[in-house]
Amino acid sequence: MPFRISGPALRVINSSFGVTIQALVAVPSVIGMMLGARIGARLLTVMKASVVRKLVLALLLFSGARALLKGLGIWN
Numbered sequence: 750m751p752f753r754i755s756g757p758a759l760r761v762i763n764s765s766f767g768v769t770i771q772a773l774v775a776v777p778s779v780i781g782m783m784l785g786a787r788i789g790a791r792l793l794t795v796m797k798a799s800v801v802r803k804l805v806l807a808l809l810l811f812s813g814a815r816a817l818l819k820g821l822g823i824w825n
C-alpha cells in the first residue's frame with residue numbers, strides 16, 4: 750500500500766502561536782541538516798575539528814554572500 754499524505758496533513762500547526770510550517774520548506778531543511786550532520790561526523794573521524802569548523806564557516810560565508818547577492822539582483 751503506497752504512503753499518501755493528505756493536504757491538511759502537510760502542515761504542522763502550532764496553535765499557541767498560530768504558526769504554520771509548510772512541509773515544502775521543513776522537509777528539505779531537515780534532510781539538509783541530517784546530511785550535514787552525517788557528513789560532518791564522518792569528516793571528524795579523518796580531520797581535526799578546527800579544519801572541519803573552518804570548512805563549515807567557509808560554506809556558511811559563501812551561502813550568506815550568495816543569498817545577499819541574489820537578494821540584490823547581482824547573482825543570477
